[in-house]
Amino acid sequence: MVDKTFDLIVLGAGPGGYVGAIRASQLGMKVAVVEQRATLGGVCLNEGCIPSKALLDSSEHYSLAKNHFAMHGIEITEPKLNLTTMMQRKDNIVSELTSGVEYLFKKNGISWIKGQGILRGTDNDHFQQIEVGPEVYKGKKILLATGSCPVAIPGLPIDNSLIIDSTGALSLAEVPDHLVVVGAGYIGLELGSVWLRLGAKVSVVEMLPEMLPKSDPETVKALQRSLKKQGMNIHLNARIEDIQVDNNQATLTVIRKNKTQEIEADKILISAGRKPNLEGYGLKESGVELDESGFIRVDDNYMTTAPGIYAVGDIIDGPMLAHKASEEAVVCVERMTGQAPAVNYHTIPGVCYTWPEMASIGKTEPELEEEGIPFKVGKFNFMGNGRARAMAETEGLVKILVHPETRKILGFHILGPHASDLIAEVVAVTSLNGTVDDIVRMIHSHPTLSEAIKEASLDVDDSALHA
Numbered sequence: 001m002v003d004k005t006f007d008l009i010v011l012g013a014g015p016g017g018y019v020g021a022i023r024a025s026q027l028g029m030k031v032a033v034v035e036q037r038a039t040l041g042g043v044c045l046n047e048g049c050i051p052s053k054a055l056l057d058s059s060e061h062y063s064l065a066k067n068h069f070a071m072h073g074i075e076i077t078e079p080k081l082n083l084t085t086m087m088q089r090k091d092n093i094v095s096e097l098t099s100g101v102e103y104l105f106k107k108n109g110i111s112w113i114k115g116q117g118i119l120r121g122t123d124n125d126h127f128q129q130i131e132v133g134p135e136v137y138k139g140k141k142i143l144l145a146t147g148s149c150p151v152a153i154p155g156l157p158i159d160n161s162l163i164i165d166s167t168g169a170l171s172l173a174e175v176p177d178h179l180v181v182v183g184a185g186y187i188g189l190e191l192g193s194v195w196l197r198l199g200a201k202v203s204v205v206e207m208l209p210e211m212l213p214k215s216d217p218e219t220v221k222a223l224q225r226s227l228k229k230q231g232m233n234i235h236l237n238a239r240i241e242d243i244q245v246d247n248n249q250a251t252l253t254v255i256r257k258n259k260t261q262e263i264e265a266d267k268i269l270i271s272a273g274r275k276p277n278l279e280g281y282g283l284k285e286s287g288v289e290l291d292e293s294g295f296i297r298v299d300d301n302y303m304t305t306a307p308g309i310y311a312v313g314d315i316i317d318g319p320m321l322a323h324k325a326s327e328e329a330v331v332c333v334e335r336m337t338g339q340a341p342a343v344n345y346h347t348i349p350g351v352c353y354t355w356p357e358m359a360s361i362g363k364t365e366p367e368l369e370e371e372g373i374p375f376k377v378g379k380f381n382f383m384g385n386g387r388a389r390a391m392a393e394t395e396g397l398v399k400i401l402v403h404p405e406t407r408k409i410l411g412f413h414i415l416g417p418h419a420s421d422l423i424a425e426v427v428a429v430t431s432l433n434g435t436v437d438d439i440v441r442m443i444h445s446h447p448t449l450s451e452a453i454k455e456a457s458l459d460v461d462d463s464a465l466h467a
């Protein structure tokens with residue numbers, strides 16, 4: 001007979017759910033995970049972080065071979081794209097990683113209950129009940145990690161042919177002639193970059209006056225210049241007024257600064273943000289309430305308003321990022337066992353994996369100004385960095401925002417090669433409660449891109465050495 005009672009039942013096997021399950025099992029809990037997809041890993045592994053980065057890397061190789069090898073003195077015949085092989089490589093990576101999570105479940109004795117889970121309240125012994133198909137499973141505690149889905153735009157319904165979402169954009173069988181990306185957030189810019197590098201004309205249409213809202217305006221402007229130079233058309237302050245479809249070709253009417261423009265497209269990628277998955281699994285009936293922003297309300301232990309039901313990841317407030325989901329899940333289950341760790345929300349890095357990459361932690365200058373927090377700015381351009389010049393990757397800058405008295409790092413923003421990895425240094429210093437002076441005193445290998453971080457830190461007191 002199958003055992004149906006657990007210490008913890010996790011709903012959703014994304015980076016919040018599967019990481020929380022593994023940690024709970026390490027801490028001695030008997031754990032089951034309910035997942036409705038055919039594979040584990042959630043959005044992140046199946047249709048998010050991993051496949052997008054696989055295509056970003058492949059398309060970057062193609063672009064380097066096409067546009068940059070000659071400058072390095074490497075002469076090749078015109079590289080030819082084999083999109084089927086590129087997609088197959090991406091699919092293989094996804095499949096290896098999702099099976100890897102399955103292996104980790106087996107290793108940690110975690111049961112995978114396949115199907116859609118629905119919360120069914122508590123039984124007489126105060127166990128939480130989850131219905132999956134004809135079965136009811138019982139858990140002393142439930143961890144919700146049901147993630148998010150793309151926000152729809154009225155008038156532009158996803159048909160997975162002409163109008164696609166991010167999942168569709170990760171699996172196109174052909175390079176589109178003209179891809180219109182609706183929304184200039186990080187997903188739109190990353191996937192737009194993939195298809196631009198592979199030869200599509202790419203136009204981004206964004207309603208707001210800037211790309212990547214809430215990011216440092218100076219680094220965003222520098223990224224915008226770079227993407228334009230690469231050939232991306234970026235229309236800001238632009239609203240789609242109408243769409244006419246004829247034979248799988250669309251004509252979009254776009255209004256920008258009171259001027260009307262028609263844009264023809266053979267693919268339209270809707271990437272207007274994501275919303276938490278809150279419907280269809282009994283949240284309201286179980287007493288799980290939402291906060292003012294429409295996410296699940298949790299306390300410091302990540303417990304919802306329903307005792308015994310916890311929530312982490314994209315369904316609760318904060319940046320919708322895989323590492324945020326995982327960190328919350330680990331902290332949540334450790335707190336269930338009496339430990340008292342906390343997520344340091346100030347040090348969660350956000351990355352846009354375009355090329356150059358953009359990465360940041362903490363506050364921006366406008367945010368600090370608005371909050372009346374005093375700050376000093378240190379900056380350094382990659383143009384002045386020896387390694388960046390050796391790599392011919394001189395676009396971008398490092399910017400550090402520092403409190404004038406405490407010398408604490410209030411914000412850090414970087415646009416440049418490998419920004420996603422470089423930011424780890426500043427995350428470490430900030431997590432260890434360090435100051436800008438710690439970075440200044442740290443010895444950075446020469447020649448490395450990381451020296452730009454030291455130089456920006458020195459620039460806080462006007463003492464950059466290579467500026």
Ligand code: FAD
Pocket residue numbers: 011012013014015016017034035036037041042043044045047048049050052115116117118145146147148166167187277280281312313314315320321322323324325353
């Ligand atoms: P999810 O990963 O969304 O997983 C939730 C799981 O729950 C899903 O598998 C779903 O099937 C399951 N589920 C939901 N309801 C039920 C139910 N009732 N019963 C059973 N199962 C259920 N983040 C980054 O940090 N870095 C990146 O580079 C990055 N790139 C991205 C690129 C794209 C194209 C996209 C779309 C997202 C990207 N993200 C990235 C965001 C990241 O994928 C999410 O923040 C992360 O996956 C959230 O994790 P989660 O555990 O909260 O939920």
